[in-house]
Amino acid sequence: MVILDLISQHFTKMSKSQKKVANYVLEHPNDIALYSAAEFGSKIGISESTVIRFSNLLGFSGYTELQKLVREQFFKESSLTSYQQSKMDIPKDISFHKQVMEQDRESILATMNQIDDVAYQAAIQRLSNAKSVYVLGLRSSYPAANWLSFSLGLVKENVHFIRPETEDVIRTITQMDEHSVVIIISFHRYLKETIQIAGLIRNQNSYIIGISDSILAPIHAYSDILFPIYAANKSTLDAVSPLFSFMNAIVAGLIVEQKENFMKRQALYETISGHFLFEEGKNPL
Incomplete structure (x- = not known):
């Protein structure tokens, strides 16, 4: 509209x-x-x-x-052009990195102020009670969706990262029902594939949590709750900091809500030796 x-x-x-x-x-x-x-x-x-x-x-x-x-x-103008121009406007001096990071801090603050507390609590409750959780994000939203699905999987079971490029998405969608929660991340430019998949998920009566850069983004038509992430420009690059900060708030909220379950899963992880996977860091001299 x-x-x-x-x-x-x-x-x-x-x-x-x-x-x-x-x-x-x-x-x-x-x-x-x-x-x-x-x-x-x-x-x-x-x-x-x-x-x-x-x-x-x-x-x-x-x-x-x-x-x-x-x-x-x-x-x-394209989102990349917008992103480039916003950075070109910053005076290039010794504190350039601080100015870029200050812009990120302001975006996080703006996002924090526009997230509805009631909607956030409702999302955490839905995730806590869900029998299965799915996370979808394509193209520029893919890394964020990957991180979120991994992090949520540390807290509870049956968390799935939807990968249309390597799996039968239709089969995955048929496994969803009214006890499923699906988190869909969609930023400008809004991919038609993401919106089409959201429409199919909507038919399964699953609860959809949308994360986007505008309350009027196309994904809003399929979302039960939509969380807007502030970015000074259209580029997803500018939204990375507030997006990951908000996703961290989702994971943290679920950990608090599922404290006992999280501690059990943490204990299970610690029973498995990881010496062949991880290298211990050395203390600086």
Whole structure:
């Protein structure tokens, strides 16, 4: 759904000030793409809080989500171009790495603030009670899905990493039911294969947890819960830090919820000698 559709859908519910925002967004999308909520409000003579309430009325968790959608719809550069440009804008000096990492910290903070506490707790409960858990992520989302499935597998049994390139996905989907939870990671550019698989999973009545870069990403149509990950640009590269931080929060929440089960699995791991797999590190002199 494009921004025009959203504004048209909610226009009659808007206050006079919010309608002023709506009209300005449609006429000058560049401004909302470039300015903060406070700067944008000051530019058209309204308060920052009005801009934020306008964003919430359209269904966004905050102004940054609205800004992200506007950028995606009105600026057509590729995600890699967007990522490259954002890094080129950073002054190249001795503290370059600190500035890049500071951007990551800000993205983590923004993601933390827009994750709904009730939705998070509901997701943890579903994962805890699930008889089986599946994780799907393709292309740029593949490494994250791989890490998440491995980490969840340390906490509970029957965690599966879906690999369409090496397995019969249809057969895997037929094993899912209402007692299954499926985590689907999907970022811009949104792969059709991911969305098509999500549609098939939906028919199995499994519970779907979506993780994406926007509440209006295509995966939202199939998700019971959708967690938005903030990134300053469209690139999945910029979302890596907040994405892994949030996935770590999911694993940690499940460990707390499944404390006894986790300790049993940990003890089982420790009974198996790993001397032929792992090398002990040496202490620095």
